[in-house]
Structures are given as C-alpha cells and as structure tokens.
Amino acid sequence: MSEKGFFDFWFSGEYLVPELIKYAQELRNGGVKVFILSNNFKERTEYYRKNFPQIFQCVDKAYFSWETGFVKPSIESLQLVLSENSLKPEDCIYFDDSDDNIKIAQDLGISAQKWTNIDDAKKSVLK
Numbered sequence: 001m002s003e004k005g006f007f008d009f010w011f012s013g014e015y016l017v018p019e020l021i022k023y024a025q026e027l028r029n030g031g032v033k034v035f036i037l038s039n040n041f042k043e044r045t046e047y048y049r050k051n052f053p054q055i056f057q058c059v060d061k062a063y064f065s066w067e068t069g070f071v072k073p074s075i076e077s078l079q080l081v082l083s084e085n086s087l088k089p090e091d092c093i094y095f096d097d098s099d100d101n102i103k104i105a106q107d108l109g110i111s112a113q114k115w116t117n118i119d120d121a122k123k124s125v126l127k
Contacts, residue, residue: 027125034059045064073101078094096115
C-alpha cells in the first residue's frame, strides 16, 4: 500500500458534524471569530482540506501544530492565535477535550471549558 493509500484508509472513518459546521457559520455570520487550534500533522490536515472544505469555510483560520511549530498545551500555541487576531483573552471562549489544554487557556485568562457536546457549547457561548 502506498503512503497516500495508507493515510486515506486511516482517515476514511472521519466525518463532518453538520450541526457543528452550521453553528460555527452562524457564529461567524453574527460577527464572532471562530478558530481551530489543533495538534495535527501534515497528512491529516491535507486530507481535511481536500475532503472537508466546509471545515475551513466556517472558520476564520485553522491553526495546525505542524504549521505553527507549537503543540498544545504550550502557551505559545494560544498566544499565537490571540496575537495574530488582536484578541484579548478575557473576550475569548475555548473548548477542548484535554484538561491540560484547558488549564493553559485558563492560565492565560481565557474562559476555557471541556468539550462535551454542541448543546453545552451553545449554552456557554450565550453567557
């Protein structure tokens, strides 16, 4: 199997969550900036860009660790998003499935919460 074939097979089980895509677009349409901050490698990112362009159409920018050189939970990964977009930590909300990543965000003054589901996220954003 070729390298590309291997990665295509590996990633083929991944799928979009239409409700999350729709919500991200609604937020952006309402003037809220939406970003992705992901520890991911080149091959998976390329797969996403090719097969799931909707992801990139509903965010202002996606930050992948292999491109930025910063891996969460490094403070630099979050500081990059803040500084490039002139954002104040206290004006941001961050969701992650890692307690270590959440703690780093909170240490910077960002409201950070554990990702559970879209409904809980919507309640948090509305606060």
